[in-house]
Amino acid sequence: MYAQEGEKISQLKEAITSLKSQSLTSIEIPVDRIIPLRLPENIHQPRLYFDSQKMELLKNSIRKHGVLEPILLRPSQNQHCQNQQFEIISGERRWRCCQAIGVRSIPSIVREMSDSIALEAAIIAHLLNEEISTIEQTESILSLLSLRLNLSAEDVKKWLYQVKNLRTRGTNSSSISSNRQIEIVREILSEFGMKLSSFVSNRLPLLNLAPTILTSLRAGKISPTNAVLINRQPAELHEFLISQAEGKTKSDLIDLIKSRTNSDYFSAQKKDISDRIYERFKSIRKNPKFLDRPEVINRLNQIDLLLKEIESL
Numbered sequence: 001m002y003a004q005e006g007e008k009i010s011q012l013k014e015a016i017t018s019l020k021s022q023s024l025t026s027i028e029i030p031v032d033r034i035i036p037l038r039l040p041e042n043i044h045q046p047r048l049y050f051d052s053q054k055m056e057l058l059k060n061s062i063r064k065h066g067v068l069e070p071i072l073l074r075p076s077q078n079q080h081c082q083n084q085q086f087e088i089i090s091g092e093r094r095w096r097c098c099q100a101i102g103v104r105s106i107p108s109i110v111r112e113m114s115d116s117i118a119l120e121a122a123i124i125a126h127l128l129n130e131e132i133s134t135i136e137q138t139e140s141i142l143s144l145l146s147l148r149l150n151l152s153a154e155d156v157k158k159w160l161y162q163v164k165n166l167r168t169r170g171t172n173s174s175s176i177s178s179n180r181q182i183e184i185v186r187e188i189l190s191e192f193g194m195k196l197s198s199f200v201s202n203r204l205p206l207l208n209l210a211p212t213i214l215t216s217l218r219a220g221k222i223s224p225t226n227a228v229l230i231n232r233q234p235a236e237l238h239e240f241l242i243s244q245a246e247g248k249t250k251s252d253l254i255d256l257i258k259s260r261t262n263s264d265y266f267s268a269q270k271k272d273i274s275d276r277i278y279e280r281f282k283s284i285r286k287n288p289k290f291l292d293r294p295e296v297i298n299r300l301n302q303i304d305l306l307l308k309e310i311e312s313l
Helices: 009-020 052-065 092-101 115-127 134-149 153-168 179-191 196-208 211-218 224-231 235-245 250-285 288-292 294-312
Strands: 027-030 034-036 071-075 086-090 105-110
Touching: 009 115, 009 179, 052 092, 071 092, 071 115, 086 092, 086 115, 092 105, 115 134, 134 153, 134 179, 134 196, 134 211, 153 196, 179 196, 196 224, 211 224, 211 235, 224 235, 224 250, 235 250, 250 288, 288 294
Parallel strands: 034 086, 071 105
Antiparallel strands: 027 105, 071 086
């Protein structure tokens, strides 16, 4: 095994980077004996989204040059399969492309790993990918924290918010956390250039986005900043704003939201007030006795004068 339980994140990063460069020691594994990483329920491999355009580019590259970097595998624990299978730790995109274009084998490095080490290695390999999206990075870091703190992802999020809130109020967080827990969080976040406060304020909110916004963020159609901004708007505006947000700065999007919401507001107000006047006039006409009362006639005359003023504007 190339990594041990509880090993520092920096050491795991070095080990994975080293393995990626060992193309001369890789072996060819049949594509049909490789499967995605299988882990206990509710623990998933970090990559969730595969960009179709980038996949096509990779397929073309593999057709011309082959697979230039070996994928990282572990022997599968599946005892029911006649032939030995291998689970992907890193390189699922290359494997999927090889499957799609009919490549029979792929250069691989195989290492024995426990479930926890396999997931940590998969997450870190994913985090080292230069093309990783902000949302995938956030989810991967949360998974890593979940593993190291031995808490569910939801519990990690709640705990991080509590720690940040206590610190904001100038209160010691020792009542809800140990020094070791804080040390684990600092180590993981610092390895990826983040601090606890900024991770909680800027990254965790991304996990609560509306599904349509989250999908667009994964696909790279909108920036994280614009995604959060759109999420604050009424749900009926989400699809429109997503369609307009690509390439826009936060300031541009704010201007668009102001113009759109103001326009919608005045349109709604205009329709609402005209309907109300019409309905009230109808109700008066349905009751002729109203028109026999001098005070009602007087008020209607005043309304008539006001309507004439409005017409002349």
